[in-house]
Amino acid sequence: MPDTNSTAPQGNRFNRSLRILSTSDLSGIEIGLTDVVSVVEQAYRALADGVSVTPPKLTVKPDDGHSVSYAMLGRDGAREVVAVKTSYKHGLKLDRDQQHYYTALTLYDDTTGLPIAMMDCGRIGSLRTPAVSALLARECAPPDARTALVVGTGTQGRLALPFLLTTLPQIDRLLLSGTHPDGIRAVREQLAAHFPDRDVDLVTDLRAAATEADVVLATAGPSTPAAIEADWLKPGALCVLVGHGLEPSTLHRADRVIATSAAQMAVTGTDMADGSGGFPAVDAEFPEVIAGRAEGRTDPAERIFAYNSGLVVTDIALGHRFAELAIAQGLGTAVPLWQ
Numbered sequence: 001m002p003d004t005n006s007t008a009p010q011g012n013r014f015n016r017s018l019r020i021l022s023t024s025d026l027s028g029i030e031i032g033l034t035d036v037v038s039v040v041e042q043a044y045r046a047l048a049d050g051v052s053v054t055p056p057k058l059t060v061k062p063d064d065g066h067s068v069s070y071a072m073l074g075r076d077g078a079r080e081v082v083a084v085k086t087s088y089k090h091g092l093k094l095d096r097d098q099q100h101y102y103t104a105l106t107l108y109d110d111t112t113g114l115p116i117a118m119m120d121c122g123r124i125g126s127l128r129t130p131a132v133s134a135l136l137a138r139e140c141a142p143p144d145a146r147t148a149l150v151v152g153t154g155t156q157g158r159l160a161l162p163f164l165l166t167t168l169p170q171i172d173r174l175l176l177s178g179t180h181p182d183g184i185r186a187v188r189e190q191l192a193a194h195f196p197d198r199d200v201d202l203v204t205d206l207r208a209a210a211t212e213a214d215v216v217l218a219t220a221g222p223s224t225p226a227a228i229e230a231d232w233l234k235p236g237a238l239c240v241l242v243g244h245g246l247e248p249s250t251l252h253r254a255d256r257v258i259a260t261s262a263a264q265m266a267v268t269g270t271d272m273a274d275g276s277g278g279f280p281a282v283d284a285e286f287p288e289v290i291a292g293r294a295e296g297r298t299d300p301a302e303r304i305f306a307y308n309s310g311l312v313v314t315d316i317a318l319g320h321r322f323a324e325l326a327i328a329q330g331l332g333t334a335v336p337l338w339q
Contacts (some may be wrong), residue, residue: 017334018106019162019323021119025331026322031127033166033194036318040131041290042078043317048291051077054313056263056265065092074312076320085121085315092222096154096180105319117332118325121315124322126155128314130219132260132286133240134163137215139289139296140258142236146212147173149203151228151245152220153183158216160242161187162194168215174200175209177226177245207232214238218245230254235301241272242308246270252280260286264309269290272307285310 046052052187054074061068069088092100148171150160203209212231219242230249259265262282284294
């Protein structure tokens with residue numbers, strides 16, 4: 001099939017072909033951690049400036065809880081791109097290797113009205129989410145932060161430390177709580193790939209590790225036995241919840257609550273609700289913090305809970321960046337879907 005989009009996403013302006021970018025197409029694209037952080041930060045700034053739109057996500061989950069699916073629509077006003085992201089996970093109660101997970105992102109050029117690309121969103125999410133956590137840490141960690149603890153060794157845990165060191169290079173003690181040998185190995189491999197002079201200590205006493213941590217990144221899966229309680233945290237500690245690994249008390253007894261989106265937290269964070277299904281008030285939403293219109297931290301000693309739910313505008317921005325790089329390299333397949 002002729003390659004009609006050979007230089008950049010804008011190449012689609014004269015045709016209606018959809019560029020399909022597979023997992024393998026995206027896996028070989030090189031992109032630096034600093035580049036990812038910059039793209040994600042720009043997406044938050046555009047949202048805070050009111051030029052981007054990200055409605056609440058839609059969720060479907062059967063009564064028995066064996067699967068969950070999400071649909072997210074958004075517009076990145078800085079890049080003038082509209083996109084739809086879908087996410088489906090099956091087998092939530094099964095071991096990780098028995099689960100099925102599919103996520104896809106479809107991008108449209110809002111200056112021409114034509115399609116750009118449809119791509120597997122797995123790598124986008126594996127980069128975007130830890131980049132957001134690292135930005136949260138940059139803005140909300142205590143000023144003298146030196147010790148970081150990551151809970152979980154799955155997809156989100158494996159790049160958590162490299163991104164954290166990108167935004168907080170002063171962190172000099174890295175701790176990891178995990179039980180899967182392959183995951184632990186992957187965490188160490190990713191850290192060595194990006195920061196070959198650094199190493200991470202595997203902890204067996206989670207409570208002791210939590211009492212020492214200035215920054216806690218909870219990235220574990222839903223079956224984790226790890227559950228850090230509010231009483232374990234030192235004054236000034238920052239907890240960032242990405243997946244699981246924190247007890248609801250860390251939210252309800254926090255001195256300050258930051259969320260990427262309060263509405264998203266109410267939809268996807270129901271396991272952190274109190275006995276009546278309620279949440280404490282969110283003190284600031286993160287796009288406003290990034291834009292300098294709200295404070296992340298107001299006191300060095302306050303314990304902060306930050307909820308990283310991931311907003312689709314960050315997927316759009318990073319997905320568009322990958323589409324630029326992929327199309328420039330002639331990757332993917334142009335499908336005349338609407339011809």
